[in-house]
Amino acid sequence: MAATTQTPKREAFGSRNVFILSAIGSAVGLGNIWRFPYVAYEGGGGAFLIPYLCALLTAGIPLLFLDYAIGHRYRGSAPLAFRRMHRAAEPLGWWQVLICVVIAVYYAVIVAWAGMYTWFSAQLTWGAGNEEDFFFTDFLRSADVAEVGLSGEFVPQVGIPLVVVWLLVIVIMALGVKRGIGAANMILMPLLTVMFAVLVVQSLFLPGAMQGLNAFFTPDWQALGDPAVWASAYGHIFFSLSVAFGIMVTYSSYLKRKTDLTGSGLVVGFANSGFEILAGIGVFAALGFMAQAQGVDVDGVASSGIGLAFVAFPTIVSQATGGSIIGVLFFGALVFAGITSLISILEVIVAALQDKLGWRRVRTTLMVTIPLAVISMALFSTTTALSVLDTTDAFVNAFGIMAVALVAVVVVAWLLHKLPALAEHLDRRSSFRVGRIWKLLVGVLAPLVLGYLLISELVSKITEPYGGYPDWFLGVFGWGMVIALVVLGLLLAALPWGAHSHAKDDPDYDEFLASEEYQPDPETAAVPTASAASERSEA
Numbered sequence: 001m002a003a004t005t006q007t008p009k010r011e012a013f014g015s016r017n018v019f020i021l022s023a024i025g026s027a028v029g030l031g032n033i034w035r036f037p038y039v040a041y042e043g044g045g046g047a048f049l050i051p052y053l054c055a056l057l058t059a060g061i062p063l064l065f066l067d068y069a070i071g072h073r074y075r076g077s078a079p080l081a082f083r084r085m086h087r088a089a090e091p092l093g094w095w096q097v098l099i100c101v102v103i104a105v106y107y108a109v110i111v112a113w114a115g116m117y118t119w120f121s122a123q124l125t126w127g128a129g130n131e132e133d134f135f136f137t138d139f140l141r142s143a144d145v146a147e148v149g150l151s152g153e154f155v156p157q158v159g160i161p162l163v164v165v166w167l168l169v170i171v172i173m174a175l176g177v178k179r180g181i182g183a184a185n186m187i188l189m190p191l192l193t194v195m196f197a198v199l200v201v202q203s204l205f206l207p208g209a210m211q212g213l214n215a216f217f218t219p220d221w222q223a224l225g226d227p228a229v230w231a232s233a234y235g236h237i238f239f240s241l242s243v244a245f246g247i248m249v250t251y252s253s254y255l256k257r258k259t260d261l262t263g264s265g266l267v268v269g270f271a272n273s274g275f276e277i278l279a280g281i282g283v284f285a286a287l288g289f290m291a292q293a294q295g296v297d298v299d300g301v302a303s304s305g306i307g308l309a310f311v312a313f314p315t316i317v318s319q320a321t322g323g324s325i326i327g328v329l330f331f332g333a334l335v336f337a338g339i340t341s342l343i344s345i346l347e348v349i350v351a352a353l354q355d356k357l358g359w360r361r362v363r364t365t366l367m368v369t370i371p372l373a374v375i376s377m378a379l380f381s382t383t384t385a386l387s388v389l390d391t392t393d394a395f396v397n398a399f400g401i402m403a404v405a406l407v408a409v410v411v412v413a414w415l416l417h418k419l420p421a422l423a424e425h426l427d428r429r430s431s432f433r434v435g436r437i438w439k440l441l442v443g444v445l446a447p448l449v450l451g452y453l454l455i456s457e458l459v460s461k462i463t464e465p466y467g468g469y470p471d472w473f474l475g476v477f478g479w480g481m482v483i484a485l486v487v488l489g490l491l492l493a494a495l496p497w498g499a500h501s502h503a504k505d506d507p508d509y510d511e512f513l514a515s516e517e518y519q520p521d522p523e524t525a526a527v528p529t530a531s532a533a534s535e536r537s538e539a
Helices: 002-006 016-027 029-036 036-042 045-076 076-085 086-122 131-139 156-174 174-205 209-217 221-225 225-242 245-251 261-295 305-319 323-357 361-382 385-415 417-430 435-463 469-494 507-514 530-538
Strands: none
Touching: 002 225, 016 029, 016 245, 016 261, 016 323, 029 036, 029 225, 029 261, 029 323, 029 530, 036 045, 036 174, 036 209, 036 225, 036 261, 036 305, 045 076, 045 209, 045 221, 045 225, 045 245, 045 385, 045 417, 045 435, 045 530, 076 086, 076 245, 086 156, 086 245, 086 305, 086 323, 086 361, 086 385, 086 469, 131 305, 156 174, 156 323, 156 361, 156 417, 156 507, 174 261, 209 261, 221 225, 225 261, 225 435, 245 323, 245 469, 261 417, 305 385, 323 385, 361 385, 385 417, 385 435, 385 469, 417 530
């Protein structure tokens, strides 16, 4: 009893609605705003919606359900949930945690850039016709890693707002799941929705907006015959929904036992896609204005990622009537979307260490966020930050998230045979039953799609050095980082769980196992209590 009283019950979201807003906040991130519109445009415009919806229904939502089922059934962070599934699966959870470590340190700086550009928009700081030079030369002071190596030169206009971002997210994380993460999403998500809706309406009234919308929605039916377009749709959906790297496993572990899991997943999936289409309308209406102002086709100004956000949109802001308002709304939306995604990424790490070490919330938050903030400052407030960010992002997405998703699906479906138990768990608690089709989509289609995408990325990166960066640089921040994630994941899983860890004695999980709703996995022996499970695995 002593251990039980020392271990508090697991934190929980205040309601299902708070969970849904938080899950949407995680899914709706920077990629929804600056990546989807261009991916859709390149993939056939209006015709791209067909492979996009197919990918959403056959891969995105089924994998979202899988994460929900794992987190909710096994009541833990990614490492603990996989450990409770099977002792040998724990490294998968730590692999996901470490991926979130990498993403968190560079994601914060993009939020900092967006924060500064919100301020710059009000004053048109970059000057007319100087947007590209301002971003790369004046603001980032970018240097070539091939010439200067890894720079230690501090860039104050990046470093100072980066500190502010980290202080803000530290406060949110320290307040906990209900008062911090849940409350932040309850405030930021409605604000984000309103701001972006206003931005879209304002963009639609710009001269040339219809030219941009025609380019965005006009279908190129021949694109549907290109396998690369379908692969692009599946790849985008996969990253867009925040599946397979611990976020949704962690968030769903904070849900009450009697929660409609699949109904919540459908709301999150379609809300995320709705926001992406809204972003596409707003972005391409603005790009249509930019194309008309410059006397070129939309193809001449369309771009994605950092180029769209920090070069193209400042150009639009400079040229449009009321452009400052457009800039404040656009970059403000990036800030809000970035913060809601960043806190979900950090929660994966915080929850994992809380479970492993049994520490209190504030202590764990500080032990996680302060070192990450220091690393983030050291790497991304310097003149070579953009090169490090570009390389790290490309490799951690392709060979981190995509690789762990493939391995996790194969392990859960084919090695541990857990899909029947997880399907039963979903069906007992949900308004929408998953049935045999879900098991086929997760166990067969998902591995095939993920395998194809992973092999394509591998061939691409091996055939030609990514971004033309030096071999030593790719070896450290590309291939070396990817290998280190796997090795460190195995090492963390090998460390024993502390005497006060949630694996040893977890009243929330014990209560769940003792409830009438719990059904033992048909393929494995039932584990009566969390403490007994730990003793058995340590034996």
